[in-house]
Amino acid sequence: MLSSVAEVQDQLAAGKSLLLAGEESLLRQLPRGSWIGGTIPYFMDKSGGVHSESHIFVTELPAYASVVDVREYTTATLPSICQDAPENGFSVLIMPAGSPVHIAYAQDFPTYRGAYLKPVVGWISGVNVAEIGKRQPMVFAGVSGQDSAQNAVVMHVALPPQKRAEIDIVNVFQPGPGDTITFAVSGFSAGECRINEKPANLARYITGSHVDSRLPLTANYNGSIVNVSVQSIDEKAGLVKFYAPVFARVEYRFASPVADYIAAFNSALPAGGPPATFSCNCILNYLYAGLEGKRTGNLTGPITFGEIAHQLLNQTLVRLLIRDAA
């Protein structure tokens, strides 16, 4: 929930373990303690989507969860994230948008030792969209008092044997009926591709076909739909930049339009189950679907520059659920 700096200070003084999101100037006022945080001024709060530069969004870990480690990761150490995680628990990862760790994790996570075996959930920190390029997204490690615009911060959390962490995604987008797009090379940008198996240029295809580039590219991962959002299109250079990498040999299609995001979201949200221990949603959903003031079920959390449900996602709501193992 959104809290004042003083309220967060009180929670830390009481020994709570916290996941925090907020303006850099607010996070800098916090004492050392069992917390990690990242910069962002957009949130889903109980009352709906909100832009706040005066409050911090607080996710308090349940009392039965034990923080076993908080550490910074560089591009050199990030591949060991799953090996460093507890056998039963989860890891919360926050990375600054555009940082070397953001790029490396997005492209290489599927090859990390232990990937998908231990739950890694998290988000990409950002800034006010009016200040993109002017200010740097940051992450904070409360235990050490360190901050970084280059490295990742991770909280490794252990659970008792009778509890089990599970990651879930809520994606309102479905692959559309249009062309199938594949890439020869993985990466955050692409020009040359194959469309319905014929050589083509993606930038010229998007502009020429009047594709709504606010809709993500979607890929079907054995039933889970994974989005990659378009960041920019340079028709002259024939280059499209993405907010997450496309992968070679994966088949993509642009998503079908979503007429009513809230209705589609409520329809996609599974009924029942435990409340989310942590959740986050994408800044592009917030902007494109006009989520300010609108509620996405009972889910609250930061609105982010990328969501992590094991691997990096775009335009997707991510939930961490803790279930009874029995």
Add this chain to the structure above:
Amino acid sequence: MIPPVTHSIWAQVVTGNREVPPSKVGLNMLVANVRRDYEVNPSAASLRHLVARMHEFFAKYGTFYQAELEQILKRDTHA
């Protein structure tokens, strides 16, 4: 009971010759990624590595993915 890593079903899963029912996002991503890795590098060494990854997942979470495992194994009775 999780079939041993040497059981042929794991290789069939990796090569796409045995379906894994759509499940939770972690398993779905793992299945999609090991199959893509195998397409990129279909060598025997790669297959052994990817089979080990699939088996490791079910060895760790078999209790929680019993329904999926039963679905995977069920095809044996129809083969």
